Amino acid sequence: MTFSRLTSMAAACLMLVAAGSCQSSHNHEPSPAGGSSNMIQKTEFGQTHDGKPVEMYTLTNRNGMVAKLITYGAILAELHVPDRTGKTADVVLGFNDLNDYLDHNPFFGAVAGRYANRIAKGKFELNGKTYHLFVNNGPNTLHGGKVGFDKKVWKPEPKETPNGPSVSFSYLSPDGEENFPGNLNVTVTYTLGNDNWLKIEYVATTDKPTVVNLTNHSYFNLAGESSGTVLDQVMMINADRYTVADDTLIPTGEIRSVKGTPYDFTTPHAIGERIDQASPGYDNNFVLNSGGGKLALAARAKDPKSGRVMEVFTTQPGVQFYTGIHLNGSVVGVGQKPYVKYAGFCLETQHFPDSPNHPEFPTTVLNPGQKFDQVTVFKFSTE
Numbered sequence: 001m002t003f004s005r006l007t008s009m010a011a012a013c014l015m016l017v018a019a020g021s022c023q024s025s026h027n028h029e030p031s032p033a034g035g036s037s038n039m040i041q042k043t044e045f046g047q048t049h050d051g052k053p054v055e056m057y058t059l060t061n062r063n064g065m066v067a068k069l070i071t072y073g074a075i076l077a078e079l080h081v082p083d084r085t086g087k088t089a090d091v092v093l094g095f096n097d098l099n100d101y102l103d104h105n106p107f108f109g110a111v112a113g114r115y116a117n118r119i120a121k122g123k124f125e126l127n128g129k130t131y132h133l134f135v136n137n138g139p140n141t142l143h144g145g146k147v148g149f150d151k152k153v154w155k156p157e158p159k160e161t162p163n164g165p166s167v168s169f170s171y172l173s174p175d176g177e178e179n180f181p182g183n184l185n186v187t188v189t190y191t192l193g194n195d196n197w198l199k200i201e202y203v204a205t206t207d208k209p210t211v212v213n214l215t216n217h218s219y220f221n222l223a224g225e226s227s228g229t230v231l232d233q234v235m236m237i238n239a240d241r242y243t244v245a246d247d248t249l250i251p252t253g254e255i256r257s258v259k260g261t262p263y264d265f266t267t268p269h270a271i272g273e274r275i276d277q278a279s280p281g282y283d284n285n286f287v288l289n290s291g292g293g294k295l296a297l298a299a300r301a302k303d304p305k306s307g308r309v310m311e312v313f314t315t316q317p318g319v320q321f322y323t324g325i326h327l328n329g330s331v332v333g334v335g336q337k338p339y340v341k342y343a344g345f346c347l348e349t350q351h352f353p354d355s356p357n358h359p360e361f362p363t364t365v366l367n368p369g370q371k372f373d374q375v376t377v378f379k380f381s382t383e
Contacts, residue, residue: 039165040158045070046098052153054098059165059192064088065380067192072101073150074169074188076109076218078334079198084307084382089224091308093324093344094334104331107217110150111188111202112143114173114180115364116215117285117320117353120250124356126181126365127209133179138248143217145178149186150217166191175208182208184366197379204372211356211364212372215316219324219344222303222310226335229342230323231272236300237265237321239286243352250354251361255287268302271323271345281325281342285318285353292317292351292362295375299347307382314349314376317362322346349376 045056056077059067065088068078077095080088094108095101101108122135122145134145143150154169166189173184184206191199202214221230242263244254258264262274263284275281290296298319299312312319323345329338355361366372 039160040167042158048072048153049102054153055156057156057158057167059167061164061192061196062194063196065192065196067190067198069167069190071154071156071169072098073110073152074154075101076190076216081196081308081380082382089306090334091220091222091225093219093221093225093339096334100331106326107143107150109216109218111214112217113149113186113212113214114144114178114184115211116143116213116348116350118142118250120354120357124211126211126356131179131181140248140250147178161191164192164194180210182206182210184210184212196381197377199375199377202372202374204366206366207368209365209367212366213351213355213364214374215348215350216376217346217348219346220301220310221344222301222308223306225333226337229340230345231270231275231342232304233271234268234302234304235265235271236268237286237319238297238299239288240266241287243285243287245284249283251285251352251358253358253360275323281323283322283325285320288317288319295377298349302383309381309383311379312347312349312376313379315374316349316351316376318350318352320346320348320350322348
């Protein structure tokens, strides 16, 4: 099947996925209402350092694809996807032990917030008031500050849907947490579709004007999480432009064409093909051609060896492409092998970095009475 036909078919179904109405094409009877099912399993996953229990929810779809999620950080800990022969492998980087997530997690699989990505010099102005944040990334604030959403224990609500098993994680971020204004009610819902897609929906409301930017920070390796680097895997990003950044990865405000640069993934390229020209690797925000606001193709990644293909659809206006440049072999993953530099890539669908300080960017301001509602879908297939 051609890529264009695959994409158009996937897009048509995924538009319905976003609305929660796309049915599986496989002829299976749904689980009896109120009956027992192995599609969702809950297990204990340890305790935080202050004694809060953490649970793991294992979702299994009707094709045997498996997603494992934990209540700490609303983390996607494992995602088992079949290759062209039907053999499954875990395609996200993660840990076997909660203590690894607690003590030295480089955001593996986590929900980043209240503001994902960077805010310059840890401050922004909203309605005439300046808010000062914790600086945790050089001179800037990264992924919500000192104790972001990735370090919170979320409240789970598992449920089975016609499309596949699902679990919602909710968290109330109180007014003033990390010095962000407003009580922010957040729900992140993962649904594992029976047609081998994983949908993540983010919903948030506030009682005061605030800024919000949410994403999932999974590191993908389509050959398997302990298989080495992703340099031979092929990437396409549906973006003609990117936000130029300074040495601390804060946008300058310039939005530049990718044409003629190592950031041009409008046609597929191996990740490692030009990575030396983007030294020390890729960590860039791409301006998606869709403009946001509707579910549209953002990226397509392929592992030539296994045949696994991952298409990313999102309603967000941007995607941060990151290639694990800070991994150095110091942490050991689920497969008991060290995660070396370039062991995974991230496609963090989101609004642009430092948007609160760039009124020309799509706004990240959320006011009372409004609803932050964004959807990203990872669609898996083989070729």
